[in-house]
Amino acid sequence: MEPYMEALADLFFPQRCVGCERRASDLLCPHCFETLPYVGRPVCARCGTPTAFETFVCDECKGVEFCFQSARAPLRYEGVGEEIVHALKYRGYTRVVERLAAPLMLGVLDRGERFDTVVPVPLHRSRLRRRGFNQAELLARGVAAGLNAPVLNKLRAVRRTRDQVELSAAERRANVEGAFAARERVRGRILLVDDVFTTGATTSECAETLLAGGAQEVHVLSMCRTV
Numbered sequence: 001m002e003p004y005m006e007a008l009a010d011l012f013f014p015q016r017c018v019g020c021e022r023r024a025s026d027l028l029c030p031h032c033f034e035t036l037p038y039v040g041r042p043v044c045a046r047c048g049t050p051t052a053f054e055t056f057v058c059d060e061c062k063g064v065e066f067c068f069q070s071a072r073a074p075l076r077y078e079g080v081g082e083e084i085v086h087a088l089k090y091r092g093y094t095r096v097v098e099r100l101a102a103p104l105m106l107g108v109l110d111r112g113e114r115f116d117t118v119v120p121v122p123l124h125r126s127r128l129r130r131r132g133f134n135q136a137e138l139l140a141r142g143v144a145a146g147l148n149a150p151v152l153n154k155l156r157a158v159r160r161t162r163d164q165v166e167l168s169a170a171e172r173r174a175n176v177e178g179a180f181a182a183r184e185r186v187r188g189r190i191l192l193v194d195d196v197f198t199t200g201a202t203t204s205e206c207a208e209t210l211l212a213g214g215a216q217e218v219h220v221l222s223m224c225r226t227v
Contacts, residue, residue: 018087018096019080027100028080037076039108039225047200048072048225066200067207068192068218073225074104077196081224085195089135101223102142105193109147109221116188117152118144121206122180124157139223140193147191154186154213155206164198172201180206182213190218197225 017024019032028036042051044058048071051058075081084100087093120140128134137153144151158181164172190210192203197220207218 018093018100019083027096032080032083035080037079037081039073039076039227043072046070048197048220050227061200064200065204067204067211068200068220071197071200071203071220071222071225072108073197073222074108075224077198077224077226085135085224088138089131089195092133094133094138097138097142101139102146105139105143105221105223106146114189115147115149115191115219117154117186118147118149118191118193119152119154119186119206119210121192121194121202122153122155122157124160126160136194139195143191143193143221149191152186154183154190155180155209156183164202169199169201172199173205176202176205178205180209182209185214186210187214188216190215192218192220194220194222195224197222 015024015027016022017029017032018027019035020029022029039048039050042054043049044051044061045054045056046066047058047061047064049058049060075084077085084096088096088101118140120134120136123131123134123136137151140151157179159179161175161179164175167175192206192210194203197203200220203220203222207220210218
């Protein structure tokens with residue numbers, strides 16, 4: 001592209017679409033915005049899996065022990081949803097939090113829902129040092145601003161865990177068992193925030209730690225979930 005055309009393109013399309021990397025005037029181009037993979041409704045009231053009708057426990061989570069009361073996510077972890085997470089997590093594109101992720105996440109909470117504290121799922125210090133930030137904490141701060149609730153790092157990762165990507169559900173639960181500890185006592189209704197919900201192993205382990213530390217209820221909110 002000629003230099004003057006490049007400058008003109010930068011003027012009218014100053015950034016790249018998070019979903020497809022094409023030039024765009026906003027975080028998402030019209031096509032990627034229209035193809036956002038919404039989880040939608042109805043969903044299981046317990047684990048947030050899409051269902052044929054409203055239910056308190058679905059076939060996916062029946063017989064699975066979770067320490068949280070509910071889990072919600074606005075997007076499926078696929079297509080544009082996956083690209084949004086990767087843009088934040090691996091490219092450090094933090095603008096997606098305020099402009100896109102936090103509003104979508106707030107949109108799946110019940111109207112008027114209140115939480116005493118918003119708590120991010122922690123990273124082990126070795127991963128935090130390598131990445132430079134905790135994406136769950138950035139999401140938690142964006143969500144908390146919309147809820148007018150405090151963000152508190154009540155949890156810490158006390159041991160390094162294996163990457164969960166290739167692990168089965170049972171292996172994931174074993175991998176994170178005992179991996180977290182409470183920094184201090186907690187109280188009230190807690191909103192636990194993470195980037196992706198897969199089997200619920202990590203968030204359930206975090207919820208168990210928070211409940212042992214004094215929380216009355218723990219509810220989970222993530223940007224995406226696998227379906």
